[in-house]
Amino acid sequence: xxxxxxxxxxxxxxxxxxxxxxxxxxxxxxxxxxxxxxxxxxxxxxxxxxxxxxxxxxxxxxxxxxxxxxxxxxxxxxxxxxxxxxxxxxxxxxxxxxxxxxxxxxxxxxxxxxxxxxxxxxxxxxxxxxxxxxxxxxxxxxxxxxxxxxxxxxxxxxxxxxxxxxxxxxxxxxxxxxxxxxxxxxxxxxxxxxxxxxxxxxxxxxxxxxxxxxxxxxxxxxxxxxxxxxxxxxxxxxxxxxxxxxxxxxxxxxxxxxxxxxxxxxxxxxxxxxxxxxxxxxxxxxxxxxxxxxxxxxxxxxxxxxxxxxx
Amino acid sequence: xxxxxxxxxxxxxxxxxxxxxxxxxxxxxxxxxxxxxxxxxxxxxxxxxxxxxxxxxxxxxxxxxxxxxxxxx
Numbered sequence: 001x002x003x004x005x006x007x008x009x010x011x012x013x014x015x016x017x018x019x020x021x022x023x024x025x026x027x028x029x030x031x032x033x034x035x036x037x038x039x040x041x042x043x044x045x046x047x048x049x050x051x052x053x054x055x056x057x058x059x060x061x062x063x064x065x066x067x068x069x070x071x072x073x074x075x076x077x078x079x080x081x082x083x084x085x086x087x088x089x090x091x092x093x094x095x096x097x098x099x100x101x102x103x104x105x106x107x108x109x110x111x112x113x114x115x116x117x118x119x120x121x122x123x124x125x126x127x128x129x130x131x132x133x134x135x136x137x138x139x140x141x142x143x144x145x146x147x148x149x150x151x152x153x154x155x156x157x158x159x160x161x162x163x164x165x166x167x168x169x170x171x172x173x174x175x176x177x178x179x180x181x182x183x184x185x186x187x188x189x190x191x192x193x194x195x196x197x198x199x200x201x202x203x204x205x206x207x208x209x210x211x212x213x214x215x216x217x218x219x220x221x222x223x224x225x226x227x228x229x230x231x232x233x234x235x236x237x238x239x240x241x242x243x244x245x246x247x248x249x250x251x252x253x254x255x256x257x258x259x260x261x262x263x264x265x266x267x268x269x270x271x272x273x274x275x276x277x278x279x280x281x282x283x284x285x286x287x288x289x290x291x292x293x294x295x296x297x298x299x300x301x302x303x304x305x306x307x308x309x310x311x
Numbered sequence: 312x313x314x315x316x317x318x319x320x321x322x323x324x325x326x327x328x329x330x331x332x333x334x335x336x337x338x339x340x341x342x343x344x345x346x347x348x349x350x351x352x353x354x355x356x357x358x359x360x361x362x363x364x365x366x367x368x369x370x371x372x373x374x375x376x377x378x379x380x381x382x383x384x
């Protein structure tokens with residue numbers, strides 16, 4: 001299965017079947033720009049997840065194109081909203097005129113994601129279940145997004161962090177993989193496998209993202225994730241009190257403080273430990289595939305789980 | 312090990328399901344050495360399963376593919 005050609009099919013569907021009905025050239029340019037940025041990257045694998053899941057469960061990949069299109073558009077909308085919320089993404093086309101542009105763009109993208117879902121082929125009951133699941137996962141993620149920004153350092157715990165991660169990301173991946181399987185199969189064992197696969201992959205990818213973003217943006221924004229939680233748990237480490245002191249200052253961190261905190265966390269092996277946690281969930285995702293028939297779709301999901309995302 | 316999740320012929324996104332996933336993740340983190348204030352004990356069966364997963368992860372050493380350096384969104 002060639003990932004880039006599948007991704008191209010999804011882009012073609014969005015552009016020809018959906019955007020052509022909407023008559024907003026500015027958005028067409030924004031979406032084309034995003035598609036171009038993702039087609040040759042590992043992110044293309046994320047966008048085609050429902051199609052890979054459908055293929056792994058023995059389904060017709062063509063029928064999964066509207067589903068993968070909707071999923072990729074929901075991800076895009078989520079990214080825009082996340083950037084608005086975190087005051088990031090200034091360099092992106094969708095944000096060229098600030099929130100006044102980003103907000104309607106996000107709403108538009110959610111709207112066309114709904115249009116894509118409405119173009120799913122029968123069976124109708126499966127489609128109703130999928131629509132319901134996407135609506136619910138969006139509402140769960142929105143609530144978690146709100147809670148992430150209202151967390152003080154005192155309220156931070158591994159339970160709170162995992163709850164936020166599962167609600168914002170892992171459930172979305174579980175829904176994407178499950179829904180692809182749902183187009184192909186009504187077998188509970190198969191659907192459970194897809195659900196568990198998506199859940200584990202989503203956990204791994206978000207932990208890795210959080211490791212990457214911590215120094216780039218999260219520390220300055222006051223968003224504390226798994227490496228910080230691990231660092232705070234290392235009470236016997238010589239850098240612990242300095243770490244606590246830096247995190248306890250209410251003002252925004254300077255670049256120098258961010259670098260100091262990153263150095264302490266590296267010394268504590270907090271990033272290494274967090275990536276180990278992610279890696280274990282990648283192994284867990286591979287394990288979930290044991291319930292599926294072997295074939296190119298399942299092989300692709302295995303590659304995805306292990307991070308072998310060639311395009 | 313059996314899944315802790317409900318069979319998703321219709322997906323379950325309730326807070327109860329999310330809580331169960333979180334409890335499993337905390338248990339996993341503890342098996343990997345994180346100290347936590349969590350009071351409930353992890354079952355022997357679950358703990359053994361986590362150790363097996365950790366062992367399988369460690370057997371990759373190094374993990375076959377680099378971690379991505381870009382946001383998935």
